[in-house]
Amino acid sequence: MMDGGRSQRLLALSPMDGSQTADAHLEHIESVLSVYGKGISMVRFFIDDNCSTNQCIATKLDVPLFGCSSHRYNLAVNRVLEDYQNQINLIQTLMIQLRQPNNAA
Incomplete structure (x- = not known):
């Protein structure tokens, strides 16, 4: 809360080079948190899509993973549309074909 209103902070926006494993992601998360003087033990839950890497991160941190609802919806719709x-x-x-200029009305 800031001045009586809800606020959100972007902690980091940097690409990860190299490995994309759960351990590599955890290292990246820890390094970002350390910039702010915070530790990985402060993480109480994890919000992300439901891929296996994120599930593994949540398991390793022993915190709940709140999967993205739109991601789950997308998976369900794709299953129906198959x-x-x-x-x-x-x-x-x-x-x-209809978007081609020679087919325009």
Whole structure:
């Protein structure tokens, strides 16, 4: 809270070079937290998509992982649409053709 209102801080926005394992991510998280004088033990939960790396991070930290709802929704919709993939591909091809300048009305 800041001045009576909710606020959020971006802790870090830096690409990770090299390995993308859970251990590499944990090292990166620890290094970012150390910049602010904080420790990994202060992490109480983890919010991210439901990939295996993030699940492993949450397990290693022994904290709950709150998966992204939109990610879960996207996975569910894709599962339903699998049965209609041929029709979707045909419609996509048609739409691409209709966008061509010589097909414009």
